[in-house]
Amino acid sequence: MQGITRRQALQAGAAAIAAPALVERAGAQGGFDWRRFRGERIEVTVQLSPRGQFLQRHNAEFEELTGIKVGLEVVPEQQHRQKIIVEYASGRPSFDVTEISLHVNKRQVGKARWNTDIRALLADPSLTAPDFDFDDYGKGMVTYATQSDGRLDSCPAGADYFILYYNKALFEAAKLEVPTTWDAMQETAKRLADPSKQVYGHVGRGLKNANVVLWSSYLLGTAQRDMIDANRQLITDTPDAVWAGETYRRFIRDLSPPGSIGFNWNECQTTFMQGRAAMWVDGIGFAAPLEDKARSRVAGRVGYAVVPKGPGPQHHCALFGAGYGIPEASKKKGPAWFYIQWALGKRNQLEWLTSAAGVPARSSPFRNEEAIGKSHFPREFFQTLEASAKIARAGLPEIVPVTQFRDVIGTALTNTLGGADVAAELKRATAEFRPILEQSERES
Incomplete structure (x- = not known):
């Protein structure tokens, strides 16, 4: 897909990715401290896909923004699904953030209560950036990421x-x-x-x-x-x-x-x-x-x-998709939540779409006129995505x-x-x- 450049996308973002001191000042001025957990280290594991490769390419941006070091592991899909279940079941997962295939592992992860309910994190203004805008996520994907008991144990990531x-x-x-x-x-x-x-x-x-x-x-x-x-x-x-x-x-x-x-x-x-x-x-x-x-x-x-x-x-x-979760066993829930906000924020989700890395769970990218204008997909494609996001329901x-x-x-x-x-x-x-x-x- 011929999309807007990352530089152009960054201009539309909340805070410029600059030198650490500049980012720290920008965060303070905006009332949200992105560098609250500087010096920490987290481990992240995601599936090998254009989305995972996107995170690999831009990992340094998150580290510069937050001062948090990230050990990012990208694993082939089937191996990844097996790996995380084995580690969850051990009670000591090696990761602080992981990708979950909702159409495969949602019930298994939810029944065992392996992941943190992120509703408390979302409600805490000291932990959630004001421009994260959770309401921007498609209704179907939010329902998909929510367990039957009401726990939101993953953040919607990619939709199919x-x-x-x-x-x-x-x-x-x-x-x-x-x-x-x-x-x-x-x-x-x-x-x-x-x-x-x-x-x-x-x-x-x-x-x-x-x-x-x-x-x-x-x-x-x-x-x-x-x-x-x-x-x-x-x-x-x-x-x-x-x-x-x-x-x-x-x-x-x-x-x-x-x-x-x-x-x-x-x-x-x-x-x-x-x-x-x-x-x-x-x-x-x-x-x-x-x-x-x-x-x-x-x-x-x-x-x-x-x-x-x-x-x-x-x-x-029919809807299939993925979410990003934080293990309940993680001792780095704050830094992990910062990573999820960055990875699945409006700017990166827009670039998932414009770079053909995948379909975002958010709705705003489908209405971005610059993306539509520079894409080789017709407007009908974006309209279909937005309309589908509103009527989506689990396909399995x-x-x-x-x-x-x-x-x-x-x-x-x-x-x-x-x-x-x-x-x-x-x-x-x-x-x-x-x-x-x-x-x-x-x-x-």
Whole structure:
């Protein structure tokens, strides 16, 4: 993404990153002392990603601003998830700040009460900078970072909203409007399909495990919305769940390319990028490769919209994301909170977006006119992000055995593509997974 420079972004920030003495004076004048914990050292561990690499590149800025030394560790995603759980469970984690994959580890971390509730830190004006503006975070991400008992045990970091990608050229040639409901999307997909030219109305994930997040996107549009009830019981074989399963089957089996039963996101991306699919519902992170003129035939002709509405009273899109937390066992909670404020403040979150490092959890970057003007993404992209932030809801149940859940339900969905009855498959899968969930809920 062609974004504004860091120098330009810094000009819009609260305090210039300058010599320590100058920063100290600026903090004092502003009534907030960024150098309160100078001389301290903290350990930070995050996943290897463009966001983690961004923090690596700018680590010296935080150290200069605060006088706090940071040992920053960037670890590949799967290894990172395993590492932090092992260390949490030991009772002596080596880190003071860590990234949490909310769609994978939220329930596990929250149930064990491994992280600090940051609400007290947010309420303390001596510990929270006046321009941190927690209200700037999207409602969906704040809910996502909050545990069922009300504890806010991580600060929202990065978001992955499921959106509707559409091929503008195909829509314009057919003189069709972008659908706003799932039913309308099915009819539109039928009209845009031209198998003789290997063009299909839709493409989506059909592969076991990967397919669950598409099914959940349909379920979020019903009156049910969740996959477990208030008593933590599995409810994936209800009439709404069956409707979502039947909708999933129609889109994949009847409206997508042959072989879609084996498609994960990469096959979907390739199909859409070659101009062979009119519509695709998936994560916002695929926008960058789709707009890459060196790789994509549809670059410059990609449309963006919020996911269509379902039959339920609410309109939601699936949400996946990450937060940054402070272990309860950390003895450096103050310095750790300063780091999180810097890492996830408005300035850095804006640059995540403008440098294509990721989609921020904050909403203000999507309205930044300078960023919009200098980006090769259309205004529609930013509008879709902002609108999605307001309607986002967790795309997977907040449970510990989430990978097993995706395997079991994903197998059922795959079976329906081969002709199996949707209601029977979901009933079987629900019965199979229910004792797994109940056992995980009983374990401490």
